[in-house]
Amino acid sequence: MLITCIYIYYESAEGFWASERSGGRWMMNLTSQIASSPDLGEVVALRNGATVQLRPIRPDDAPALIELCGRLSPQTLYQRFFTVRRLRPEEAAALSRVDGHERMAIVAERDTGQRSELVGVARYALAGEDHTPDVGLVVEDTWQGLGLGSILLTEIMRRGEEQGFSTFHAEILADNARMRRLLARSADILEGSMDHGVITVVFRRQLTPGA
Secondary structure, eight states: OOHHHOOOOOOHHHHHHHHHSSOOOOGGGGGGGGGETTTTTTEEOOTTOEEEEEEEOOGHHHHHHHHHHHHHHHHHHHHHSSSSOOHHHHHHHHTTTTOOOSEEEEEEEEEEESOOEEEEEEEEEEEEEOOOEEEEEEEGGGTTTTSSSHHHHHHHHHHHHHHHOEEEEEEEEEOHHHHHHHHHHHEEEEEEETTTTEEEEEEESSTTTTT
16 A cells, blocks of 8 residues: 555546646756765755765664654655554564565665654555555655655665566555655656546656656
């Protein structure tokens, strides 16, 4: 399950995604904004000049996941987890453990000067007999609108491709305009269907971002 829940105001999924593709071309500069840093993952420059580090999640990130969840607004919390309750320790522990193939997660970490904290997470996971990974993404409210969501989404798809997955899946609710635009601009939408206000999307990484 994933990215959001939304009410749709378009007649068809095809028309919905076509309308969302218009807009900025910031993703064309994605490659130039990511610099490899040995042993530390990737250092990413955001639109406001701030930098964060991208790296695979670790089991010891569970407390930081709980802290991140605690800083999310009720709206962001609901759009990501479909509930406004906070993350439980056992849930954080499960989310922080991945196998690198069927389950993978990338975190965005910033150094506050005294300690590090997570400001965003993207993940994919296989569910049941479905061989198309389900993608999940959340960015802390104060870090939204800076391009971090696009970077995280592109990176988790790239990691999935390295494991042999070419397409991904998400379920989205229409009141999350930011996530709609993110998917429309950062991924190639292959399939889209609607049922009771929920869009089910199959997509892949754009080979030419912003095109």
